[in-house]
Amino acid sequence: MSTVATKRGAIGVETLHMTMRFGGFTALDDCSIKITPGSFHALLGENGAGKSTLVKCMMGFYHATSGEILVDRREARITDPRAAHALGLGMVYQHFTLVPSLTVAENLVISREDAPRIIDWRAERADLQAFMDRMPFQVPLDQSVRALAAGEKQKLEILKQLYLGRRFLILDEPTSVLTPDEADEVLSHVRGLCQDGVISVLMITHKFREVTAYADQVSVLRRGKLVGGGRVAELDHTDMAALMMSDATLARPAPRSGMRGAPVLELDGITARDRTGLKDIRIDRLCVHAGEIVGVAGISGNGQMELMEILTGQRPYRSGEIRVKGAPYTARRDDAQRHNIRFLPEEPLHNACAPRMSVSDNIAFRSFDRHGGFWLSSRDMRARASDLVQQFKVKTTSIDVPISALSGGNVQRTVLARELSGEVDLLIISNPCFGLDFSAVSEIRSRIMQARNAGAAVLILSEDLDEIMELTDRVLVMSGGALTYNAATAEADIATIGYHMGGHA
Amino acid sequence: METDLGYWIIPLAIIGGAIRVSTPFLFVSLGEALTERSGRINLGLEGTLVFGAMSGYALAHLTGSPWLGVLAAALSGTLFGLVHGVICSLPKVNDIAVGIAMMILGMGLAFYFGKPFVQPVAPDLPAISFGWWSEIPQVRAALEVNVLFLIGAALAVLLWWMLRATRVGLTLRVVGDSTDAARAMGLQPAVIRTCATAVGGAFAGVGGAYLSLYYPGSWNEGISSGQGLMAVALVIFARWNPLACLGAALLFGGAGALGPVLQSVGVSEGYYLFFAAPYVLTLGVLIATSSPTQAMTGAPGELSITK
Numbered sequence: 016m017s018t019v020a021t022k023r024g025a026i027g028v029e030t031l032h033m034t035m036r037f038g039g040f041t042a043l044d045d046c047s048i049k050i051t052p053g054s055f056h057a058l059l060g061e062n063g064a065g066k067s068t069l070v071k072c073m074m075g076f077y078h079a080t081s082g083e084i085l086v087d088r089r090e091a092r093i094t095d096p097r098a099a100h101a102l103g104l105g106m107v108y109q110h111f112t113l114v115p116s117l118t119v120a121e122n123l124v125i126s127r128e129d130a131p132r133i134i135d136w137r138a139e140r141a142d143l144q145a146f147m148d149r150m151p152f153q154v155p156l157d158q159s160v161r162a163l164a165a166g167e168k169q170k171l172e173i174l175k176q177l178y179l180g181r182r183f184l185i186l187d188e189p190t191s192v193l194t195p196d197e198a199d200e201v202l203s204h205v206r207g208l209c210q211d212g213v214i215s216v217l218m219i220t221h222k223f224r225e226v227t228a229y230a231d232q233v234s235v236l237r238r239g240k241l242v243g244g245g246r247v248a249e250l251d252h253t254d255m256a257a258l259m260m261s262d263a264t265l266a267r268p269a270p271r272s273g274m275r276g277a278p279v280l281e282l283d284g285i286t287a288r289d290r291t292g293l294k295d296i297r298i299d300r301l302c303v304h305a306g307e308i309v310g311v312a313g314i315s316g317n318g319q320m321e322l323m324e325i326l327t328g329q330r331p332y333r334s335g336e337i338r339v340k341g342a343p344y345t346a347r348r349d350d351a352q353r354h355n356i357r358f359l360p361e362e363p364l365h366n367a368c369a370p371r372m373s374v375s376d377n378i379a380f381r382s383f384d385r386h387g388g389f390w391l392s393s394r395d396m397r398a399r400a401s402d403l404v405q406q407f408k409v410k411t412t413s414i415d416v417p418i419s420a421l422s423g424g425n426v427q428r429t430v431l432a433r434e435l436s437g438e439v440d441l442l443i444i445s446n447p448c449f450g451l452d453f454s455a456v457s458e459i460r461s462r463i464m465q466a467r468n469a470g471a472a473v474l475i476l477s478e479d480l481d482e483i484m485e486l487t488d489r490v491l492v493m494s495g496g497a498l499t500y501n502a503a504t505a506e507a508d509i510a511t512i513g514y515h516m517g518g519h520a
Numbered sequence: 521m522e523t524d525l526g527y528w529i530i531p532l533a534i535i536g537g538a539i540r541v542s543t544p545f546l547f548v549s550l551g552e553a554l555t556e557r558s559g560r561i562n563l564g565l566e567g568t569l570v571f572g573a574m575s576g577y578a579l580a581h582l583t584g585s586p587w588l589g590v591l592a593a594a595l596s597g598t599l600f601g602l603v604h605g606v607i608c609s610l611p612k613v614n615d616i617a618v619g620i621a622m623m624i625l626g627m628g629l630a631f632y633f634g635k636p637f638v639q640p641v642a643p644d645l646p647a648i649s650f651g652w653w654s655e656i657p658q659v660r661a662a663l664e665v666n667v668l669f670l671i672g673a674a675l676a677v678l679l680w681w682m683l684r685a686t687r688v689g690l691t692l693r694v695v696g697d698s699t700d701a702a703r704a705m706g707l708q709p710a711v712i713r714t715c716a717t718a719v720g721g722a723f724a725g726v727g728g729a730y731l732s733l734y735y736p737g738s739w740n741e742g743i744s745s746g747q748g749l750m751a752v753a754l755v756i757f758a759r760w761n762p763l764a765c766l767g768a769a770l771l772f773g774g775a776g777a778l779g780p781v782l783q784s785v786g787v788s789e790g791y792y793l794f795f796a797a798p799y800v801l802t803l804g805v806l807i808a809t810s811s812p813t814q815a816m817t818g819a820p821g822e823l824s825i826t827k
Contacts, residue, residue: 113701116697121690134687
C-alpha cells in the first residue's frame with residue numbers, strides 16, 4: 016500500500032532549549048524534552064502551562080522563537096504541519112477531526128495526501144480491511160462516523176495516524192470524552208503499539224491515573240517551564256501534583272452538612288426523542304431531594320444532553336410528568352422564578368449567555384424584569400454586576416466587554432454568579448468543569464457544595480466520573496437514554512459504575 | 521388521425537410536462553446541490569438563470585448555433601459563481617446577503633443587455649423524439665425530449681458518482697461538512713467553495729439557456745417564474761443528493777403541468793388553483809419531512825442555514 020511510509024517503526028523526538036514568545040508573554044521557556052523511540056511519554060501540566068504551545072511547535076503550527084528540534088536524532092526544520100507529517104509526526108487533537116457524514120473508509124482514504132483521483136472502492140476496501148486486520152483494534156469500515164461512539168472515534172483517530180504511516184504520535188487529552196473502560200482499552204492499545212516499537216507517543220493529559228497506569232516517562236510543565244519529570248515508576252501522584260501545582264492552594268470543597276429534605280425535582284415516565292431522532296430517551300423515575308447532590312454519570316451521547324434540554328425546556332417530551340415541589344413544572348420563565356430553579360448548562364457561552372452582550376447584561380438576565388416597570392435600570396444592573404464579578408472573582412477588564420471575550424473559566428464563573436445569587440432551591444448543572452483548570456474547578460465545586468449545604472437540591476450531569484464521585488451524595492448512570500444504575504455515592508464503586516456506563520448491564 | 525384519449529391525457533401530459541418543465545429546475549438544483557455540498561449557499565442562482573437565458577439567446581441569435589448559446593450561458597454562469605464565491609471568501613461576509621445582491625444584479629444586467637434581443641428569433645435546441653412508435657400525436661408530443669434534459673439526467677448520475685467515488689467529490693464533502701477537518705487535512709476550504717460555486721453557477725446558466733432556447737423558447741423579461749429560487753428549496757427537499765434532485769425536479773415539473781392539463785381537458789372551474797400545485801406540494805413535503813427536535817440528516821454541516 017502506497018500510504019505506509021517506506022520506513023516504519025517508532026522514532027524519537029527531542030526538543031532543545033525551546034522558547035516561544037507571543038509578544039511580551041513567554042508561553043514556553045527553555046524547554047528540553049526527550050522522547051525516546053518506542054516510549055509512551057506523558058506531558059502533564061495545568062491549563063496554560065505551555066503543553067499545547069510545545070506540541071504546536073513540534074507540529075509546525077508555531078515557529079519557536081528559539082531552540083531546536085531533533086527528529087530521529089537529526090535536526091529538523093518543521094515549517095508547517097505538512098513538513099511534520101513528512102517526517103512521520105502526527106497528532107490526534109482533543110476535538111475530533113473526522114468528518115461526521117463520511118464513512119470510516121471514506122475518512123481514511125480522503126485523509127491520505129495521495130488519495131486517488133478516482134477511488135476504486137473495491138480495491139481500497141480490500142486494502143483497508145487488510146490494514147485493519149493488521150491492527151490490534153478495529154473500527155467498522157462502512158459505519159458513518161456520526162454513528163460511532165466517542166471511544167470508537169478516538170480509536171479511529173489513532174488508526175488514521177497509523178494508516179498515514181506516522182511514527183511519532185502526539186495525543187492531546189485522548190480520554191477526555193471516553194468512559195473509564197474505553198479509556199483503558201484505547202490506552203492499553205496505544206501502549207501495546209509503543210512496546211511493539213510501532214510508534215512513540217507523547218500524551219498530553221491531566222489524569223494522574225493514566226500516567227501511572229500506562230506511561231513510562233513523564234514531563235511536567237508549569238508556566239512554560241519544564242519543572243520535572245522522569246521515569247513514571249519513580250514518581251507517585253503526590254509528587255506529580257506537587258510539580259504541577261507548586262505552592263498554589265486550592266479551595267477544598269466545603270464539607271457536607273445539613274440533612275436531606277423533601278423531594279424538590281421529580282421526573283416520572285418521561286419519554287422524548289433524542290437528538291438524532293432515531294432513539295428514545297426514557298426516564299422512569301428521577302427524584303432529587305433538598306440538601307442533596309445527585310449526579311448522573313455517563314458517556315456523552317447517552318441522552319444526558321437531551322435530559323438537560325428537557326429540564327431547561329429546550330426539548331419537548333412526549334409523555335410523563337415533571338414536578339417541582341409537587342407542582343407540575345413547565346420550564347417557563349415564571350415557573351423557574353417562582354420555584355427558584357437555576358441552571359448551569361454545558362458550554363454556558365452558547366447555552367446560557369448572549370455571547371455579544373456585555374458581562375453586566377448577561378448577569379442581569381435572571382433579574383432584569385423582576386423589579387420595576389417598563390424601563391430597565393442600568394445603574395442597578397451595573398452595580399449588581401460589579402458586585403457579583405468581585406464576589407465570584409471573575410477576571411474581566413470591565414463589566415461592559417462582551418461576555419464572549421472572557422476565557423471559558425470566567426464565563427463559567429459569570430454564569431455561576433448569576434445563577435447562584437439569591438435563593439436557590441433547585442440547581443441543575445451539566446458538565447460544570449469541562450475544560451477548566453484546577454483552581455477554577457475547585458472554586459466552582461466548592462460553590463456547588465455550598466449551595467447544597469444551604470438546602471438546595473442539586474442535579475449534576477457530568478462526564479467526569481471523578482467529579483461525580485467527589486461531589487455527589489447519590490450517583491445515577493445514564494446509558495442508552497435510560498437511567499440504569501442508582502446508588503449512594505459512598506457505597507458505589509467505580510468499576511460497577513463504569514460497567515453500567517459502558518451499557519453492559 | 522384523431523384519437524380521443526379521454527382522461528388518459530392527464531397522466532400523459534403530466535409526464536410530458538414533467539420532462540419539459542423540469543429541465544431548468546434540474547440544472548439549477550444540481551448546481552445548487554454542488555455549491556451547498558461545499559458548505560456555501562448561493563441564492564443568486566435566479567439572477568444567474570435569467571442572465572444565462574439572455575446571454576444564451578443572444579449568442580444563439582448572433583451565431584445561429586444554439587449550442588454556442590448554451591456555452592455562453594455556462595460561461596456567464598461561471599463568472600457569476602466566481603464573483604459570488606470570491607466575495608464570500610472575504611472575512612465576515614454573509615453568503616445569503618451576497619446571494620440576494622447577486623440575484624438582483626444578474627436580473628438587472630440581463631434586462632439591460634437583453635433589450636435588443638426581445639424581438640429577434642434564435643434557433644431552438646434540438647429534441648429527440650421518443651414517441652416514434654406511437655400514432656397518437658399527444659404521445660409523440662409528450663415524449664419529445666430535449667437533449668439538455670438527457671444531459672442533465674446524465675449529470676445527476678455523474679455528480680452522484682463523483683461525490684461518492686472520486687477524490688474531488690470526497691474533498692468537497694469534507695469541506696462542506698467540517699471546516700476544521702478540512703484545514704487539518706491541509707485543504708483550503710475557501711478555494712474549494714469558490715470553485716464549487718463557480719461550477720454551480722455554470723449549471724444555473726445552462727438552465728437559463730434551456731428556458732430561452734427551448735421552452736418557452738424566447739427571450740423576454742418575464743422568462744423566469746422563480747425557477748432559480750424554487751430550485752434552492754428543491755435541493756433541501758432532495759436532501760443534497762443529486763439523484764434525488766432529478767426526482768424532485770421531475771415531481772415539481774409534473775405538478776407544474778397539472779394546471780394547464782386540467783384546463784385543456786375542459787375543467788373550467790378552479791383549474792388555476794392547480795397552477796399553485798408545485799408550491800403547495802413543496803411546502804407539504806417540507807413540512808412533512810421536517811422536525812423541530814431532530815437535526816436534518818444529510819445537511820452539510822458548514823451550511824449557514826443549518827448551523
